[in-house]
Amino acid sequence: MSAVDTAALTNPRARRRVLLRKRFLRRPMAVAGLVVVIGFTVVAIFAPWIAPYKAGATDFNAILAHPSSKHLLGTDFLGRDELSRLIWGARASMQAGFFATVLAMVVAVPIGLVAGYYRGWVDTVIARLTDVLLAFPFLILAVGLAAIFGASLLNATLALGIGAAPILIRVARGETFALREEDYVPAAIANGASDATIIFKHILPNMTSTLLVQATITIPGAIVGEAILSFLGLGVQPPTPSWGTMLQDAQSYLMQAPRLAVFPGLAIVLAALAFNVLGDGLRDIFDPRTTR
Amino acid sequence: MAEHLLDVADLSVRFDTDDGPVHAVDRLSFTLDPGEVLGIVGESGCGKSVSCMSLVRLLPETAAISGTAVFAGRDLLGLSQRRLRQVRGREISFVFQEPMTSLNPVFTVGRQIGEVLERHLDLSQRAARARALELLRLVRIPAPERRLHEYPHQLSGGMRQRVMIAMALACDPKVLVADEPTTALDVTIQAGILDLMRDIRERLGTAIILITHNLGVVADIADRVLVMYAGRKAEEAAADELFAHPQHPYTIGLLGAIPRPTAGAPPERLQEIPGRVPSLRELPVGCAFAERCPRADETTRTHVPDLREVRPSHLVACFHPGETGAS
Numbered sequence: 139m140s141a142v143d144t145a146a147l148t149n150p151r152a153r154r155r156v157l158l159r160k161r162f163l164r165r166p167m168a169v170a171g172l173v174v175v176i177g178f179t180v181v182a183i184f185a186p187w188i189a190p191y192k193a194g195a196t197d198f199n200a201i202l203a204h205p206s207s208k209h210l211l212g213t214d215f216l217g218r219d220e221l222s223r224l225i226w227g228a229r230a231s232m233q234a235g236f237f238a239t240v241l242a243m244v245v246a247v248p249i250g251l252v253a254g255y256y257r258g259w260v261d262t263v264i265a266r267l268t269d270v271l272l273a274f275p276f277l278i279l280a281v282g283l284a285a286i287f288g289a290s291l292l293n294a295t296l297a298l299g300i301g302a303a304p305i306l307i308r309v310a311r312g313e314t315f316a317l318r319e320e321d322y323v324p325a326a327i328a329n330g331a332s333d334a335t336i337i338f339k340h341i342l343p344n345m346t347s348t349l350l351v352q353a354t355i356t357i358p359g360a361i362v363g364e365a366i367l368s369f370l371g372l373g374v375q376p377p378t379p380s381w382g383t384m385l386q387d388a389q390s391y392l393m394q395a396p397r398l399a400v401f402p403g404l405a406i407v408l409a410a411l412a413f414n415v416l417g418d419g420l421r422d423i424f425d426p427r428t429t430r
Numbered sequence: 431m432a433e434h435l436l437d438v439a440d441l442s443v444r445f446d447t448d449d450g451p452v453h454a455v456d457r458l459s460f461t462l463d464p465g466e467v468l469g470i471v472g473e474s475g476c477g478k479s480v481s482c483m484s485l486v487r488l489l490p491e492t493a494a495i496s497g498t499a500v501f502a503g504r505d506l507l508g509l510s511q512r513r514l515r516q517v518r519g520r521e522i523s524f525v526f527q528e529p530m531t532s533l534n535p536v537f538t539v540g541r542q543i544g545e546v547l548e549r550h551l552d553l554s555q556r557a558a559r560a561r562a563l564e565l566l567r568l569v570r571i572p573a574p575e576r577r578l579h580e581y582p583h584q585l586s587g588g589m590r591q592r593v594m595i596a597m598a599l600a601c602d603p604k605v606l607v608a609d610e611p612t613t614a615l616d617v618t619i620q621a622g623i624l625d626l627m628r629d630i631r632e633r634l635g636t637a638i639i640l641i642t643h644n645l646g647v648v649a650d651i652a653d654r655v656l657v658m659y660a661g662r663k664a665e666e667a668a669a670d671e672l673f674a675h676p677q678h679p680y681t682i683g684l685l686g687a688i689p690r691p692t693a694g695a696p697p698e699r700l701q702e703i704p705g706r707v708p709s710l711r712e713l714p715v716g717c718a719f720a721e722r723c724p725r726a727d728e729t730t731r732t733h734v735p736d737l738r739e740v741r742p743s744h745l746v747a748c749f750h751p752g753e754t755g756a757s
């Protein structure tokens with residue numbers, strides 16, 4: 139064992155990190171998921187440098203062109219480069235996925251914590267309202283909200299974030315129920331901790347791994363949701379590219395150029411799958427019963 | 431003694447449950463002087479923990495508390511939640527029975543002790559760290575510098591209980607309530623923890639209320655002992671006096687139930703107290719112990735005995751006190 143390793147193993151925080159990393163690396167699917175997730179993120183952030191053409195650049199000499207060295211994935215009905223549009227479209231998807239999830243967390247977690255900690259009528263009110271919202275399928279809720287807010291990427295993100303909140307409220311509330319029964323809660327009260335200290339300093343940090351796993355489930359939901367909203371014309375507005383609008387455009391040319399639907403579809407599936415697989419992996423490695 | 435550090439009078443705790451009220455503590459009075467170790471002894475559910483927890487309102491909200499508890503000139507039972515938070519952990523600290531789970535698993539030991547210090551004493555993080563280290567030394571944890579950065583799961587039970595004690599002592603409280611601090615620990619570790627408590631009393635002058643069902647533990651370190659039965663005080667006396675001249679048949683029964691191995695002799699069968707503790711939901715009309723008492727008669731079954739001073743500073747709630755003829 140080298141000197142660096144020994145130093146790392148005496149620091150417990152580092153030791154736990156090493157253990158988690160080891161467990162993570164033993165799960166090839168999770169690693170693949172992470173690689174793809176990072177890949178999409180990088181593509182989204184650096185789209186202007188990576189994409190061979192501007193998203194709106196048209197080439198009227200190559201309308202509905204087949205893949206070639208000039209246009210790797212061919213072009214659409216306006217002669218726009220399909221690959222470039224996929225790359226630019228990743229921005230809308232990743233933005234919606236990430237920010238909708240952040241929004242949902244920011245809204246839902248405090249509500250869930252308060253409901254779970256105080257119980258009583260506060261909890262009853264919150265839980266019943268959550269149940270009402272949960273009665274609507276996530277997408278119906280998001281479509282309804284997006285229709286009310288008006289069509290734009292920002293509004294679609296808001297709609298998806300709010301739509302995802304009820305499930306997260308329920309997760310946070312359930313977790314708080316369990317955690318508030320831990321012995322360190324009365325111990326902290328006996329030491330003079332206020333309710334806010336207990337909720338945010340003692341209970342919240344104990345559910346971070348649960349929330350992290352939940353986030354990796356919420357993000358793909360929001361990515362797919364954004365595509366659907368954009369497809370329905372409730373999200374990103376043309377000519378701004380998004381995987382959803384690309385599918386919408388491809389509809390009319392399904393017979394002539396099915397690849398125009400296949401590529402954005404693949405992108406959506408791949409992104410959603412990667413996050414899900416990563417989430418499964420994280421759930422496994424955080425599970426204390428995991429021995430591998 | 432001019433003024434007591436803590437003067438509890440007529441403390442009653444009632445829980446209103448779906449099946450009617452439960453009188454967990456019934457008109458309990460006791461005092462605590464600075465630097466004194468008071469042992470509160472009794473079976474499970476006799477109200478010993480509840481009575482102490484009610485002092486700083488650590489009970490669920492269904493508990494109805496009455497009486498007075500004067501601590502440093504003010505009645506604790508009349509304080510607002512806000513004021514109580516300043517008392518909890520600062521002036522009256524608790525050490526609980528479960529060292530294995532009473533520490534938050536996601537924080538290092540140093541941070542948890544530091545949190546209490548930052549809250550009550552407004553110390554900077556750096557000062558809190560230094561004080562935490564000092565406290566770990568005080569509770570005699572080996573390699574304290576390293577322990578400071580460790581997580582609870584890396585410590586043994588005894589070590590964790592020491593950390594809990596360090597946390598409780600962080601702000602130099604006047605009263606330390608130790609609720610069965612050794613019950614969950616191995617016997618050898620128990621002795622170490624008791625040793626530590628004795629040491630703390632001597633070095634810091636902290637008054638300690640030691641709640642236990644183990645008379646051996648009490649004999650070890652308590653100055654005064656209060657025996658509780660079914661939410662009421664049964665007997666109270668200085669520790670030596672109580673062990674030498676127990677008056678209440680319940681106390682005598684408890685003392686008889688302590689194993690006393692004699693070298694060479696075959697072990698005797700332990701004396702047990704017949705019967706069970708009455709349900710607090712339906713206490714008998716008379717003395718709560720009458721059902722199990724060898725001295726019970728008509729009076730005990732119909733009247734509740736008052737506390738009487740049968741010997742100097744020796745209170746007993748019994749119609750037929752006396753040292754002999756218990757069982």
